[in-house]
Structure formats: C-alpha cells, structure tokens
Amino acid sequence: MWALRGLRHGVLTTRWPARPDEYAAATRGPATVFAPSADGADLARLCPVGAISPDPLRIDKGACILCGRCVAARPDVVGWSAGPAQAAITRTGLVVPAQETEQSLAAVSAGLRARTTALRRSVHLRHVDAGSDGSEEWEILALLNPVYDIHRLGLFFTASPRHADVLLVTGAGGHGMAGPLRETYDAMPHPKVVIAVGTDAVGGGIVSPSYATSGGVGDIVPVDVWLPGSPPSPFAILSALLLALGRLPDALPSPVSGEQR
Amino acid sequence: MTATAGLGSTSADNLTVSWERVAAEVAAGGRLADLFATARGDRILITAQVAARGGMMTIDVLLPPGQHSYPALTPLVRAAFWYEREIHDLFGIVPAGHPRLEPLVLPASGGELPRPGDPRQPAAIWPDPAALPLHVIGPGMFTIPHGPVRSGVVESIEYLVETPGEDIPHLNMRPFYKHRGIEKRFERMHPGDGVLLAERTEGIASVAHAIAYCQALEAIAGTDVPWPAALVRVLHAELERLACHLDVIVRLADGAGLAVATARFGWHKERVLRLTGQLCGSRFGRGVVVPGGVTFPPLLAPARILAAVSELDRQLSPDIRLLLGSASFLDRLRRTGPLPADRAAEHGALGPVGRASASTDDARVARAYGAYSSLGLTVSSRRDGDALARLEVRVDEIESTVHLLRQVADELGEAEPGQLRADCPAADGRALAWAEAPQGEVLYDVCINEGRITRCRSRSASFHNLVLMHEVFAGDILTDFPFIEASFGLSVAGVAG
Numbered sequence: 001m002w003a004l005r006g007l008r009h010g011v012l013t014t015r016w017p018a019r020p021d022e023y024a025a026a027t028r029g030p031a032t033v034f035a036p037s038a039d040g041a042d043l044a045r046l047c048p049v050g051a052i053s054p055d056p057l058r059i060d061k062g063a064c065i066l067c068g069r070c071v072a073a074r075p076d077v078v079g080w081s082a083g084p085a086q087a088a089i090t091r092t093g094l095v096v097p098a099q100e101t102e103q104s105l106a107a108v109s110a111g112l113r114a115r116t117t118a119l120r121r122s123v124h125l126r127h128v129d130a131g132s133d134g135s136e137e138w139e140i141l142a143l144l145n146p147v148y149d150i151h152r153l154g155l156f157f158t159a160s161p162r163h164a165d166v167l168l169v170t171g172a173g174g175h176g177m178a179g180p181l182r183e184t185y186d187a188m189p190h191p192k193v194v195i196a197v198g199t200d201a202v203g204g205g206i207v208s209p210s211y212a213t214s215g216g217v218g219d220i221v222p223v224d225v226w227l228p229g230s231p232p233s234p235f236a237i238l239s240a241l242l243l244a245l246g247r248l249p250d251a252l253p254s255p256v257s258g259e260q261r
Numbered sequence: 262m263t264a265t266a267g268l269g270s271t272s273a274d275n276l277t278v279s280w281e282r283v284a285a286e287v288a289a290g291g292r293l294a295d296l297f298a299t300a301r302g303d304r305i306l307i308t309a310q311v312a313a314r315g316g317m318m319t320i321d322v323l324l325p326p327g328q329h330s331y332p333a334l335t336p337l338v339r340a341a342f343w344y345e346r347e348i349h350d351l352f353g354i355v356p357a358g359h360p361r362l363e364p365l366v367l368p369a370s371g372g373e374l375p376r377p378g379d380p381r382q383p384a385a386i387w388p389d390p391a392a393l394p395l396h397v398i399g400p401g402m403f404t405i406p407h408g409p410v411r412s413g414v415v416e417s418i419e420y421l422v423e424t425p426g427e428d429i430p431h432l433n434m435r436p437f438y439k440h441r442g443i444e445k446r447f448e449r450m451h452p453g454d455g456v457l458l459a460e461r462t463e464g465i466a467s468v469a470h471a472i473a474y475c476q477a478l479e480a481i482a483g484t485d486v487p488w489p490a491a492l493v494r495v496l497h498a499e500l501e502r503l504a505c506h507l508d509v510i511v512r513l514a515d516g517a518g519l520a521v522a523t524a525r526f527g528w529h530k531e532r533v534l535r536l537t538g539q540l541c542g543s544r545f546g547r548g549v550v551v552p553g554g555v556t557f558p559p560l561l562a563p564a565r566i567l568a569a570v571s572e573l574d575r576q577l578s579p580d581i582r583l584l585l586g587s588a589s590f591l592d593r594l595r596r597t598g599p600l601p602a603d604r605a606a607e608h609g610a611l612g613p614v615g616r617a618s619a620s621t622d623d624a625r626v627a628r629a630y631g632a633y634s635s636l637g638l639t640v641s642s643r644r645d646g647d648a649l650a651r652l653e654v655r656v657d658e659i660e661s662t663v664h665l666l667r668q669v670a671d672e673l674g675e676a677e678p679g680q681l682r683a684d685c686p687a688a689d690g691r692a693l694a695w696a697e698a699p700q701g702e703v704l705y706d707v708c709i710n711e712g713r714i715t716r717c718r719s720r721s722a723s724f725h726n727l728v729l730m731h732e733v734f735a736g737d738i739l740t741d742f743p744f745i746e747a748s749f750g751l752s753v754a755g756v757a758g
Contacts (some may be wrong), residue, residue: 001583002521009576012528023535028542038374067457068548072556080542093497128410131439133464134754135545138508141414142534145527159412174389174757176438180410206458211375211383212367212442224393231464233544 004128013149015247016084016235017242023237029081030064030199030228031071036097038077049206061086062094065230066171074177085248087195087227087240091218094202094226112224115191116245119165124246126164126188130181130217131174133207135231136198140168142234155241161187166244169221170236172200172207173214185221193244195225197237209225215251265506276307276322276331283320284337286313292609292622295601295704295720296334296344298352299378303327303416304356308705309334309694312609316628317561318695319706333359333409340608343728347758350437351375366440366758368392377444378708378716388437392599401425405739409438416753422739425522429742434727436757443758447717452478452687452707459705460547463721463755464506466550468497469698470705470719471550476630476694477707478552484685490554491632496669496697497537497546499662500501504533505699505750506613506655506662512747513652525580529573536569553685563674570666581656594649596604598733598745602646610729611722612701613654614749618646623698636668648748655750661709687712698722700751721755 014021031051040057044050047070051063059070061079081096088094089108092147127140143150158164161184169181170258184193196217197206204215214220227240242248287293291295291313293508299306302527309320324331333356345356346365353374356362367375370389408419421433431738443462447455459474460467472494479486486494494576507530514522540559549555559566584590600610605618615622623640625633641657643650691708701722708716725748733745 002519002525002587005580005583006521006526009528028538048451048457064547065457065461066543068542068556074713105376127414129415129753131441132416132754133461134416134752135415135651136465137414138534140464140530142527143533146524147528147531157414161410171439172441174417174439174441175385176440177409178387179419180438184410200461205461206440206454207443207461210442210446211386212440214493228460230547232329232543 012091012121014147018238021235022244023085027080027084027235028066029083029086029232029236030066031059031068031078032081033059033077034059034079034178035077038074040077043074043078045074057162058095058097058204060095061228062091062199062207062226064228065199065206071100084233084235084239085243086229086232087243089225089243091226092204093225094228096233112193112204112244113246116193118191119245122158123154124163124166125166125168126158126160126161126184127168128169128177128184129170130151130177130201130220131171131207132198132200132214134178136170136200137230139234140170140197143238148234148238149203150238153242162189164188165192165242166241167192167221168193168197169201169217169223170197171217172210173217173220174202175212175214178214178220181217181220189260193224194221195227195240195244196223197227197240198232199228199230202228205230220235266288276324279309279320279322280332280337282335282341283309283311283334285607286311286318287338287340287389288608289313292597293338293340293344294609294702295706295718296341296348297706298348298354298715298717299708300352300376301378305352307331307348308706310706312622314367315425317695319693322425322585323341329353330355331717332357332358335359351377351425363394364392364437366437368437375442375445377448377601377718380448380715382445383446388440393435398554409435418753418756422742424739427738429737429739432734434730436727436753438757439753440757444717445717447714447719450714451712452709452714455707455717456551456600458717462719463698464545464722465508465752466501466698466700466703466721466755468494468501468546468550468719469696471547472498472631473694473696473703474707474717474719475550475552476696477692477705478709479685480692480694480708481594481690481709482552482685484553484683486554486631487683488632489558489623489673489679490681492669492673492676493555493559493681495632495636495665496559496673497541497549499592499665499669500533500537500540501546502662502699503659504530506535506659507533509655509747509750510652513594513648513744514584514590516743516747519587519590521585522580522584522590522601523552524657529577529580532573536573540566551682554680554682556682563639563670567667567670568675570655570663570670574663577659581659585656591649593741594652594748595647597648597737598748600646600729602644604729604732605646608729609725612697612699613651614726614729615701616642616653617650618638619644622702624695624702630694630696631670636665637732638665645659648744651750666723700755701726721752723751723755725757727751
C-alpha cells in the first residue's frame with residue numbers, strides 16, 4: 001500500500017542547483033543594504049542585536065536574527081536578501097556592503113578547495129547541536145525529505161564522526177557542549193570542513209551574551225563556512241554545503257575580504 | 262488571560278503552611294504548574310504556580326535574609342522533583358529533604374551562580390563534570406551513556422540508560438549540555454525585545470512562546486489585542502502545532518523503518534513550513550507576534566489560506582488513515598512507554614502526553630485565551646497512555662487544528678480590515694500568562710521594572726514533561742527507546758533553558 005502511495009504525486013524533488021527552483025529563489029535571508037549612502041543612525045537604534053552600524057551604513061548578516069524591524073522601518077534603504085546563497089567563507093564576508101579585496105578571499109578559498117577536492121561525490125555529514133533553539137535541527141533534517149533529497153547529490157549523514165567529512169554545527173556554543181563538540185571535531189579524519197549553521201552558531205544571536213554560551217562556535221572549532229539565518233532554510237544549508245565543497249555553479253559569492261578569524 | 266490569584270500571594274515565613282496548601286490543591290485535582298525562585302536583594306522569593314479551579318494560583322514565599330535552605334516540596338508533591346533541582350542549580354539554595362538533589366541544568370561546584378532576578382550578570386560559568394554523580398546499582402548492572410552527541414540530527418542531551426541487558430529499569434537524563442542561560446538573558450532587556458528571545462527559547466514552538474510572553478506584557482499594560490490580530494496569532498499557532506505533530510509522526514515512522522511513510526509525512530511537514538513562510542516570511546512564524554498584536558497581516562489572502570489548508574488536508578488524511586492501518590507500525594507503539602493515568606494526573610502531565618493518559622486539560626479550552634475563546638474546539642483524550650495513544654491524540658489534534666485553521670480563514674475573510682497592533686506601553690508590573698504549545702502548556706511569569714525586564718520565568722511543557730520519561734520504561738527494552746522519545750515530542754532547548 002505504501003509503495004503505491006509513494007508513487008501518487010510523482011517526483012517531488014527539486015532539481016536545484018542544476019535547474020532553478022522558484023522556492024529556492026524566494027528563500028529569505030538576513031537583512032541587507034540597498035542604499036549604502038543613507039543615514040543609518042535610526043536603523044542602528046532599532047536593531048535589537050547590534051547588527052547595524054550607522055556610519056557608513058553596514059549590516060552584519062552574521063548577527064541579524066531576521067526580526068524585520070529595519071526592513072519595516074526603511075524599506076527604501078534595507079531589505080531582505082533572497083535566495084539560497086547566504087553563506088560566506090570568512091566571518092567578515094557576511095558584512096554588507098562588502099569592502100574587502102578579492103586576493104585575500106582567493107587565498108581562503110584556495111585553502112578550502114585544497115581540502116575538499118579529494119572528497120568528490122561521496123561526502124558524509126555529521127551534525128552537532130552546540131546549544132541551538134531546536135529549529136536548525138528541523139531545517140537540516142529537512143534535507144532528507146523527498147523535496148530536497150540530498151542523497152541525489154552524494155551527500156549522506158553519518159552517525160560516526162570517524163566517517164564524517166563535514167561537520168554542521170548549530171547553536172550559540174553552549175559551554176556544556178564545548179567539550180563534546182571539540183571531541184567530535186578531533187575524531188573526524190582529515191581533511192575536514194566545519195560549517196556554522198545559523199546566526200546563533202555564527203555569532204551567538206540574541207541568546208548571547210550569556211554566562212552559558214560562547215557567542216558562536218568559532219571559538220570552539222575552526223569554522224570554514226559561515227551560514228547566517230534564524231534558522232537558515234534548507235536551501236541555504238544545501239547551498240552552504242555545496243559552497244564548502246566547491247560545487248556551487250558560481251562557486252564564489254559576492255566579493256568578500258579581510259583577515260580570516 | 263491573567264492569573265486568578267485564588268489563594269493570593271502570601272509572604273509567610275513559614276513555608277510549610279504554603280506547601281501544605283499546594284499539596285491540598287494538587288490532591289483536590291489541581292496540579293503544580295511551575296516552581297521557581299527569584300533573587301530579591303539578599304533574599305530569595307520562591308513561587309509556586311498551581312493550576313486549580315479553572316485558573317492559576319500564584320503562591321509567593323519570601324525566604325528570610327541569608328537563609329540558604331528551605332523544606333523541599335517534592336516529598337509532598339512529586340511534580341516538584343526537577344523544579345527543585347533547577348532552583349538548586351541556579352541559586353545554590355538547598356531544598357532540604359529532596360530525594361535526589363543532583364545537578365540538572367547547570368552542574369557547578371562553587372563559584373558564582375546565575376541567580377535570576379539578581380541585577381548582576383554573572384561572568385561565564387562552565388559546567389563542572391565532577392559535580393555529576395555516577396550511578397551503577399545492582400548486580401550485573403551497567404550504564405549505557407547515550408549522548409550528548411547522538412546518532413542522527415537531534416538536539417543534544419545525554420541519556421544514561423542503566424540496564425542489566427535489555428530491560429531499562431532506570432533512565433537518567435542530563436539536559437544541561439545545551440543550557441543557554443535564557444532566563445538570565447531576558448533580564449535588563451526592553452520588553453519589546455524580549456519577544457524575540459521568547460521565540461528562540463524553544464525554537465519549534467516559537468509562536469506559542471511569543472504568544473504567552475506577549476500576553477503577560479498585555480496583562481501588565483491592560484492592552485486588548487484587536488480581533489484580527491488575535492486570529493492571526495491562532496493561525497500561526499495552529500500551523501506550528503501541525504508542523505510539530507507531523508514531525509513526531511515522521512520520527513515514529515522513521516523509527517519503524519517505514520520509508521515511504523517517512524517521506525510522505527516529511528513532505529507534508531515541509532509544506533506546512535512553506536505555507537507558514539508564505540504567510541509571514543519565516544518558516545517558523547517568527548516576527549509575527551508582538552506585544553499588543555501582530556506586526557502585519559498574513560501575506561496570503563484568506564481565500565488562498567483556506568485553499569492551501571484544504572489541499573493539505575486532502576493529501577494528508579489518506580496517509581494518516583493508511584498509517585493507522587499499518588499493523589507492523591502500530592505493533593511498535595502499542596503498550597510501548599505506558600504512562601499510567603494516575604501518575605499523569607499526579608504529575609499534571611501536559612499536552613498530548615497528558616491527554617493520552619486521560620487528562621482533558623488543554624489551555625486553549627480550559628483557560629481559553631485570545632481568539633480561542635470564540636472558536637470551536639473539542640479536546641481529544643485517550644486512556645491507554647502508551648505511545649499509540651499519544652499518536653492518536655496528535656492525529657485527532659491534526660484534524661481539529663485543520664478545522665480551526667478553516668474557521669480562522671473564514672473569520673479573517675469577514676473581519677473588518679483594521680488595526681493589527683494595539684498600543685502596549687512598557688508598564689511596570691508582574692503578570693502570568695500561558696499558551697498551549699504543540700508540546701503542552703507554556704507559562705510566562707514576567708516582571709517589568711522601570712521599563713526593563715527584571716525577571717522572566719519561562720516554563721516550557723518540555724521541561725515539565727521530560728521528567729516523566731523516568732517512569733515509562735516498565736517492560737520496555739532498548740529498541741523501544743526511539744519510539745518513546747519521539748512519542749513525547751519534546752524539545753531539549755525548552756528543557757535546558
């Protein structure tokens with residue numbers, strides 16, 4: 001019976017990234033700057049997490065929790081970033097407008113590429129929750145539902161860190177999880193890649209500063225790909241994975257720069 | 262919406278009298294809904310919330326200055342078991358006579374403690390594993406530590422399964438790994454910002470937490486939420502319930518190895534999250550509920566909401582019927598993880614866990630708030646108390662939620678377009694409010710002073726219910742564990758705080 005039911009609605013799976021996907025294109029990401037020359041003082045005061053610096057107007061997408069206050073107040077100056085390409089390979093690459101050089105980015109990118117080319121088309125993922133609110137786990141798990149079905153891309157979740165190539169870390173870096181997270185990272189074979197999934201993992205989000213969290217997971221394990229979002233959508237997570245593996249159609253996001261943390 | 266202070270607030274030094282009142286109310290059919298502490302200068306205020314007589318009673322007791330111990334409530338009311346351990350973790354005060362005073366959310370050995378309510382913010386606190394006891398009791402017993410990093414994409418928690426082989430005579434739980442210090446983080450925040458943190462206290466129940474938090478602020482300020490805004494709140498709260506219940510079904514089907522059912526229900530859940538995203542931009546309904554109402558109307562017209570809900574229902578219903586006819590699946594749930602009705606009643610088990618064990622308590626009906634007072638809703642209940650009963654309650658609730666969503670879409674279509682957000686000034690005061698999350702009742706006790714939050718007690722249904730996992734392994738074996746955990750449907754984020 002279930003077998004017949006499985007055939008009832010045909011293929012539900014997206015073709016993205018090979019083909020465009022309407023829902024992927026409409027995916028909402030953190031707030032971004034449309035009019036960089038505008039005065040940002042009022043917007044900076046509105047932001048509950050200090051993601052907006054007023055002069056010159058900049059938004060740190062890695063701190064944005066997508067509350068939408070700035071977008072509602074000044075839709076002419078700031079707006080939502082759209083589409084799955086939300087991740088960056090440096091922490092400072094999440095600050096918009098970007099003002100960094102392509103050379104430094106190229107160095108980081110080459111370092112990442114050197115590690116990931118060997119992984120080819122069979123990549124195993126391990127997830128560790130380091131103090132999330134629980135929603136990021138849902139969005140990562142969604143990658144296994146028939147709509148995203150990441151097995152089609154040669155991506156598989158594994159229970160053992162010994163088999164894992166990529167570590168997806170969620171949460172603000174709860175102190176209780178620092179040890180287990182570090183142990184999981186150490187147990188992974190080389191080469192390995194770490195993706196900070198969600199604004200909490202990138203910079204602590206609104207739950208930090210706290211006596212119990214680290215303000216992001218970058219202080220606990222070295223992060224290669226930074227993905228903001230509260231939580232990031234499944235398409236954004238998939239895009240971050242492909243960015244880490246050098247398999248995005250246009251491999252580099254908008255120019256980012258600066259020293260890597 | 263606000264607390265009915267049936268017993269009022271007491272300030273008696275003799276705590277024993279208050280505890281006897283709590284015990285009497287619980288014995289008379291009430292339940293202990295919350296127990297927490299607040300630092301007030303050099304004194305500690307202990308607050309018990311008791312659900313009884315159709316409302317909530319708040320019982321406050323201020324301990325004398327410098328007193329670091331008080332007679333425990335747990336020997337009289339077992340439901341206080343985890344609450345008093347939490348108080349001990351956060352304040353260091355000792356509930357004398359507590360049967361098992363071990364660390365729960367913050368194992369610390371000396372040093373500074375968070376002390377919610379204290380205006381000082383503590384420096385970083387690191388959990389001390391040495392503060393945790395090890396338990397191996399009896400001949401041939403050994404402990405299987407499971408977690409905090411477990412297989413699969415799940416939240417971090419450690420289960421210590423104490424077993425002689427296959428049976429699970431005892432289970433120990435350690436949620437502290439992902440303690441985030443949420444309640445302390447609320448303090449000194451502007452009340453308008455607090456809702457953003459409430460949404461992230463238990464991320465899969467964002468809307469319910471936001472509603473409960475905002476209702477507390479609205480009670481303090483005396484604000485009435487406009488009718489269309491109250492409808493929009495129900496719209497998002499019910500979509501959240503749908504997503505959470507479908508998530509439980511996905512996990513149960515996955516545990517039983519029903520690949521097609523897992524895929525089908527995963528698809529249904531994805532479509533609920535997408536519909537939520539289409540309505541407000543966030544797949545988890547965040548950024549909608551704010552003090553005084555909601556930020557903006559749904560981005561889809563009521564007729565399109567109705568069409569989407571009907572379409573979902575049309576495709577979901579046959580899958581549910583097939584699932585409830587899959588014998589191999591039901592065999593895994595029947596008599597698995599049974600929670601006896603008397604224990605559920607004594608503990609005051611919340612949400613589907615309670616209602617599968619004969620409880621009929623649903624805050625949407627028993628203590629109706631917002632638009633629920635005017636919408637038609639029947640409470641579903643079962644008596645068996647096993648994983649199957651918990652699934653059946655959720656299936657019933659999926660049906661009633663679809664019905665509610667249709668009502669809301671109709672009402673939104675007829676509602677006069679008007680204001681969606683009433684003025685909700687940051688007035689000083691304290692209020693208690695609640696909402697029925699998919700996991701059960703969420704409670705917020707919020708205190709505002711000089712326009713800032715000075716104490717925000719956030720009690721999730723997950724915290725209240727998870728302790729019952731101690732008691733449901735009678736006759737079950739290790740391979741039943743995933744079904745029992747999934748059938749509880751709780752979030753560790755809501756437990757660890």
